[in-house]
Amino acid sequence: MTAETEDDAFAAIRAHPGGVLQSELWKELGVDSRKCSRLVKKLLDEGRIERIEYRKEGIKTYVLRAAKTPPEPNLLLAGAELIPCVACELECKVEECPLLMDWMYQLAIEEFTE
Numbered sequence: 077m078t079a080e081t082e083d084d085a086f087a088a089i090r091a092h093p094g095g096v097l098q099s100e101l102w103k104e105l106g107v108d109s110r111k112c113s114r115l116v117k118k119l120l121d122e123g124r125i126e127r128i129e130y131r132k133e134g135i136k137t138y139v140l141r142a143a144k145t146p147p148e149p150n151l152l153l154a155g156a157e158l159i160p161c162v163a164c165e166l167e168c169k170v171e172e173c174p175l176l177m178d179w180m181y182q183l184a185i186e187e188f189t190e
């Protein structure tokens with residue numbers, strides 16, 4: 077892989093949910109470390125990633141992670157119905173939850189009727 081844009085770099089960073097070392101990222105992207113630094117700086121300036129200082133064998137590098145963003149409010153709604161998981165206090169078994177199944181059914185109806 078050769079990263080041409082910051083979007084390519086962002087996709088590579090996001091593929092590592094626990095973060096990726098900047099000193100490893102440029103190798104993964106197939107670019108030199110200077111180009112990687114420029115791509116990382118753009119992503120930091122745009123607020124799309126966060127950078128945490130990290131020392132590996134005494135050498136300073138950084139862990140890069142995709143920034144957490146709040147979900148879009150409309151993704152939590154099926155029509156006017158808010159997803160039941162918000163403020164839910166039940167013992168969660170997602171795959172068996174009738175509340176979630178009802179909400180997803182409502183979502184499917186809303187999408188079908190649009």
Ligand code: SF4
Pocket residue numbers: 160161162164165166167168169170173174175176
């Ligand atoms: S899936 Fe069901 S039990 Fe789990 S958090 Fe959502 S509403 Fe609550």
